[in-house]
Amino acid sequence: MTTMFEPLSAAIGGALIGLSAVLLMLLNGRIAGISGIMAGCLPTTGGPRSWRITFLAGLVAAPIVALAAGTPLIVPAMPGSWGIVITGGLLVGFGTRMAGGCTSGHGVCGIARLSPRSIVATLTFMAAAIAVVFIARHVVGG
């Protein structure tokens, strides 16, 4: 599926993501890392759950607010294969925990703090994802 380069909506959306990260730090003193916040709600982890649960509830409910403002929720185009869907989910869950962060925690908050650890993480997951898409679209598929 071809998508359009939309710099204006990308910039506005990115600024909102950054604003959320700034507000969560200024108000709650916390890093807006989605995988870490999710994992902090699981029975396998300790630590306070209440703020994490309300943050995630807000995240899940965001499409309702967006709809009221005129931005529709688009049903995501998922891979044809259930095996790829499940494998992808397992890898994202396991990998983000092993690395201690994902696109938000390392990619946005970590790089904004100029953390070398987060810069290495981001370059690594970007490179791996680019390689996978290259193989899937230009080597196996095509």
Added chain:
Amino acid sequence: MAALISAAFCGIVFGLGLLVSGMAQPAKVQNFLDLFGRWDPSLAVVMAAALAMSWAGFALARRRAQPTFAPQWSWPDRTEIDAPLVVGSALFGIGWGLVGLCPGPALVDLLTGSPKLIAFVIAMVAGMIVHDGWRARATMLPKTAPSAADG
């Protein structure tokens, strides 16, 4: 109570950012990753804007004594660049490339009710539980407390 409401508000703003930017759509993410095909640079602009905003905002936070609704800052404290960081990031990147979804967009898309999206989220949570259970056994600790560093 105020801390719970502010966290919910931040969650909504984060989700709006993903929706407005188009990053809740796996196709846009995968097209960004497809440098040699249907390249869509949108994600780079999203990252740049998010980084500019958070870099400036974090600098502001560093000058304040404490957060508004919390007793202290929970700035990340981990700095090590080790094998789990690199291997974990590579595994995450493979899954991200395969489906085009990372944790935030996966949760924002839940209300679409897409069966495959729901399956992805369940698998993602399972992957987290498997990892944390494995680490807890490996380190002989009953629980792995999430570091403030975790993103």
